[in-house]
Amino acid sequence: MIQINNLTKAYNGVEVLNINDLLISKGTSFGLVGNNGAGKTTLFRLVLDLIKANSGNIEIKGQNVATSDLWKQTTGSFLDQGFLIDFLSPEEFFEFTGKIKGLSKDDIQLFINDMEDFFNSEIIGKKKLIRTLSMGNQQKIGIAAALMGNPEIVVLDEPFNSLDPSTQIRLKNLIKLKQTEQKITFLISSHDLNHITDICDRIVVLHEGKIAHDILTGADTLTALEDYFAV
Amino acid sequence: MLIQSFISHQWKQAVRSPIWQKSLAVNIFMFIMFFILFAEAVVASLLIANKWHEIVEGTEPLFAFYKVIAYYFSAMFVMRFLMQSLPVLEIRPYLHLPIKKRSILHFILSKGAINFFNLISIIFFTPFAYFQVSFYYGPVIVSLWLLSMISIDLSINYLVIYIKKQMVNSLVIVAILISIIGLFALGDYLKWYSFSEKFASLIEYLTRSTLLLALPILLVIVVYWINFNFLSNNLYLEGLSSYTKKTDNQIGNVGYLKNFGVVGEIIGIDIKLYLRNKRTRAMLFLTPLFFGYGFLFYTNEAYSIDGGMMIFVGIFMTGILMVNYLQYAFSYEGSYFDLLLTSGINFKDYLRAKFFMASSMVIISFIITLPYFLFAKQILFINTACFLFNLGIIIPIALYFATYNKKSMNLKQGSAFNYQGVGASHFLFLLPFFLGPLFIYLPFKWFGNPNFGLIALGTIGILGLVFRQQLIRVVLKNLYERKYIMAKGFREKG
Numbered sequence: 001m002i003q004i005n006n007l008t009k010a011y012n013g014v015e016v017l018n019i020n021d022l023l024i025s026k027g028t029s030f031g032l033v034g035n036n037g038a039g040k041t042t043l044f045r046l047v048l049d050l051i052k053a054n055s056g057n058i059e060i061k062g063q064n065v066a067t068s069d070l071w072k073q074t075t076g077s078f079l080d081q082g083f084l085i086d087f088l089s090p091e092e093f094f095e096f097t098g099k100i101k102g103l104s105k106d107d108i109q110l111f112i113n114d115m116e117d118f119f120n121s122e123i124i125g126k127k128k129l130i131r132t133l134s135m136g137n138q139q140k141i142g143i144a145a146a147l148m149g150n151p152e153i154v155v156l157d158e159p160f161n162s163l164d165p166s167t168q169i170r171l172k173n174l175i176k177l178k179q180t181e182q183k184i185t186f187l188i189s190s191h192d193l194n195h196i197t198d199i200c201d202r203i204v205v206l207h208e209g210k211i212a213h214d215i216l217t218g219a220d221t222l223t224a225l226e227d228y229f230a231v
Numbered sequence: 232m233l234i235q236s237f238i239s240h241q242w243k244q245a246v247r248s249p250i251w252q253k254s255l256a257v258n259i260f261m262f263i264m265f266f267i268l269f270a271e272a273v274v275a276s277l278l279i280a281n282k283w284h285e286i287v288e289g290t291e292p293l294f295a296f297y298k299v300i301a302y303y304f305s306a307m308f309v310m311r312f313l314m315q316s317l318p319v320l321e322i323r324p325y326l327h328l329p330i331k332k333r334s335i336l337h338f339i340l341s342k343g344a345i346n347f348f349n350l351i352s353i354i355f356f357t358p359f360a361y362f363q364v365s366f367y368y369g370p371v372i373v374s375l376w377l378l379s380m381i382s383i384d385l386s387i388n389y390l391v392i393y394i395k396k397q398m399v400n401s402l403v404i405v406a407i408l409i410s411i412i413g414l415f416a417l418g419d420y421l422k423w424y425s426f427s428e429k430f431a432s433l434i435e436y437l438t439r440s441t442l443l444l445a446l447p448i449l450l451v452i453v454v455y456w457i458n459f460n461f462l463s464n465n466l467y468l469e470g471l472s473s474y475t476k477k478t479d480n481q482i483g484n485v486g487y488l489k490n491f492g493v494v495g496e497i498i499g500i501d502i503k504l505y506l507r508n509k510r511t512r513a514m515l516f517l518t519p520l521f522f523g524y525g526f527l528f529y530t531n532e533a534y535s536i537d538g539g540m541m542i543f544v545g546i547f548m549t550g551i552l553m554v555n556y557l558q559y560a561f562s563y564e565g566s567y568f569d570l571l572l573t574s575g576i577n578f579k580d581y582l583r584a585k586f587f588m589a590s591s592m593v594i595i596s597f598i599i600t601l602p603y604f605l606f607a608k609q610i611l612f613i614n615t616a617c618f619l620f621n622l623g624i625i626i627p628i629a630l631y632f633a634t635y636n637k638k639s640m641n642l643k644q645g646s647a648f649n650y651q652g653v654g655a656s657h658f659l660f661l662l663p664f665f666l667g668p669l670f671i672y673l674p675f676k677w678f679g680n681p682n683f684g685l686i687a688l689g690t691i692g693i694l695g696l697v698f699r700q701q702l703i704r705v706v707l708k709n710l711y712e713r714k715y716i717m718a719k720g721f722r723e724k725g
Contacts (some may be wrong), residue, residue: 048569048572048573049572049573050569050572050573050715050718051715051718051719052715069575069577069578072573072574072575073575075573075575077573079569080569081566082566082567082568082569082570082721082722083567083569083570083573084567084570085500085567085570086566086567087503087504087507087508087642088500088503092503096496096499096500097574099492099493099496100493100496100574100575100576101574101575129507
């Protein structure tokens, strides 16, 4: 599904990411952990072709992300506030994203109804603009928009941040549901080792831009990760 | 001590503002522009004040002046309403500290007195006091008179602050205010009811005694005190943050756009962007001013003699709205540029939406400025040629250069004289916009028939329209090449 070849990225001559070879197969939920500055967001931005790699390339379904646009139709993403149009209402934002993804008005309404549980009645019908909502609610909107239009790949950068505890659990259930129902390939980064071992079947630890560990999640993964990050 | 650290923080905020963190050349250019504007205002005010009794010969000079300031104050009221707000948000970091609320309040309220508009009043009234009022009264009364006029202005300042804090929908209020002032002006013009004469009589009545003349000063104190009281009862975080009103939700919903598919959706977002953000809204309010420039240009004989100048005016009148839009076409969307890059929007559709918006603006500008041909028939031909040139050539050029503007705009900060996010490329772009058409037109004018120059301009414009698809492709290629640099720039929030 996603193939990374000899990828490097440097800022002002300092190398921040160097991944020789990484293959993420279809239906995997891929977890990315690492301390601040390890290169998690950089990797995601490279996958989404938001920054230019110094060398190497990334292919989604055999297509180089930097030269093709086709992968965008099947890839949903939410990295940060830059993925929200904050002067729209949530309904308008979903309508816009849905139309771009080729959904009909009914499809969009159906999707919103499906998400109502995840939104916990705090998003729809509030007659507010996104910019006036709390960080947590903005986060919900961004995550939901990334799931629109039956994507095959969904990239989420620290999705659990600023969500309340109940919503964190709802998000975990949602991700598991989408995995089994739609076989979505998830790329998720998080600082919460519990959550990431809970939802991901493969976890990569980044350290100073390099892959330090590449683990298939098992019973002892959480302890291993906790040991790795212990100070 | 406290006031000192407040002032020092304010100073640091101003000096370290990202506005200054751009090239030295732009800063120098801005400084020179402001200096020229300022100097012009001072000189004009001095000249008019000096010759006022000759200008209004046959009437009582002071009374005539009071009639003028009736409208001056009205205009000030509306302008302040549109552009000015109490910088309450800046005090957020201080609210939880053990500082007396009174001190914070006095500080922000006094800061509200130091602004651009009050400077205008000082420039406007001081020369008049010196040249005209001193002719009738002694120095003490003259000083008191000046103080009194500035006090009226300050009262308006605080009144606006108070009303804006009370009212929810300031746009409706402004519309009502403008209508009322318009009615007054009409009444004056048709001699039904003279608002300015009533106002002038009132001011004249005040000047009859020292005590009465001090009344406006008392007025400032009263309005200040009302503000202070109101704020001290309402100074909580929730009251300060800019919660948007519910009605905002509906602004900019244009139903029929839905029929245009993805291009329509993008245009819809663009329109909402303009209507729902402070900065763009302020820009929209200023656009009537651009169209009004025609009265300055066309009534001046110097411009109608030299054809070259008329080209400049024609390009300006039919194009400035579009240029204003296209220069920031991408940077206004900087806060969600990453979304545009990843969401699967076809970039060609995206550019088509921009072309559509820009073309609509040029067409609307052309239609609005059409009546100016009543000043001279030649204007019709000149503006048609300029209109075509703007439509066919300037739009693609502007969109091409817009990709070089990689500073994200903070749309939440309002209004005129806000140069956050303005880079050197903006000024560079204005050169081809104003000079390009002249270079095409002038050779024809010098070596033959200026009408051929107009035909050349129009033809080149039409060629641009014919090859629009090809031009879009060039812009598209440039956008693809520039997108990483743009996205990186937009992520660095100013």
